Amino acid sequence: MYIKGSEPFRIIRHVPFYPLEDFQCGPASLASVLNFWGIPVTPEEIAIDIYSPSARGTLNLDMQLYPEKKGMKATQYQGSIEDIRNKIDSGYPIIALVDLGLLIYQQNHFMVIMGYDENSIIAHSGKERSKTIALKKFIKTWEKTNFWTLWIRP
Template sequence: MIAGVPFFPQDDFQCGPASLAGVLNYYGLRLTPADISAEIFSRQARGTLDMDMVFYAQRKGMKAEQYAGSIEDLQRNLDSRRPLIVLIDQGYWVYQSHHFMVAVGYDESGFVFNSGKEERKLIQRDAFLKTWEKTKFWTLRITPP
């Protein structure tokens, strides 16, 4: 479990700014989800676009890389005390319901996330994989320059 990753409960459709705020504050930037939302939230999309999250972190002077992750990569980053933002799809059939959350730890049963209004929420490994796979394992790693 990574200690010191700030948790920001999200408002409606604000999972992107809340996730970014948690990771950016972990690295010492003092930004609120409201600060971030004012710059990148899309009312039309009813959320935050994935590339806007990457570009926002880069504009704040951070290294930001979006890629297709894996369980091994996720564990390796968490072991190195690097929280990752992942995108899952909780939708059914053809209806998508995307959600960003911050991976902060894992154990033998699953992964621990700061997600929505829940801090350190344990999601069983198989349940997480099923929803993460639907986004092609979308992962955002943010690190200091």
Template sequence: MHLIENVPFFPQEEYQCGPASLAGVLNYYGLKISPEEIANEIYSKSARGTLTIDMVLFAQKIGMSAKQYSGSLDDIRKNIDNKNPVIVMIDTGIFFVQQYHFMVITGYNEEGIIVNSGKVQNKFMPENNFLNMWEKTKYWMLEIRS
């Protein structure tokens, strides 16, 4: 089991997975900021969520290095091994209904990944389930560094 200890966890409020995920990673790097403070800046009421570009721009605006790209399981593993939690976006929708969701990956093992997601900390997701949902977002991933 490869797990980053002490990644702060903020249970998400309704449609606030972006700010909750961003707050967890930013607090991990020592910034003291709440999901509510982030949501006030980047949450879109009309979209009922947060845009990926706004996640990147917010992190950069407060002085962090942030890059989004189409990632892989190897990218996730390398980041976790280097003690860098990453944010991914998955699509939990069914059929033609899209339901995008941000979560923080904090660990992995041979069978899957460990995430802080929604109201659950250190939740295990089997690799195949994760990949099916991640593929629908073209493997969107956000790396943040101090």
């Protein structure tokens, strides 16, 4: 289940990666997690159902409803670093919403978190597979979304 380096580093293997296409981070993140659980679906198929051109993105509620439509359980909630670590340790990749904008400019972005160590998280984010993100930087951007988290499971 875990690979990479020493014991303090934990990462779930075989979480599929779908590079981001034009504001499609929601569909790409869902495709990643759903395919991990054996539900074959592409970001393009998901985008047809849930992408909102007027919002230039995907609504949080649709991120929860789509997996449920596919027979999965999905819960959105205010997460914590401890919760993410517990989910990863239990074999669950997690979707987090972060705000990458500056000052008053909001730029929400969904990413799939599938690993961590003491000072960082590992996520499929945008066009980057298994990106290492410093924990302090991640928390700063995640906090701006009130620590929005999506847990999808069978």
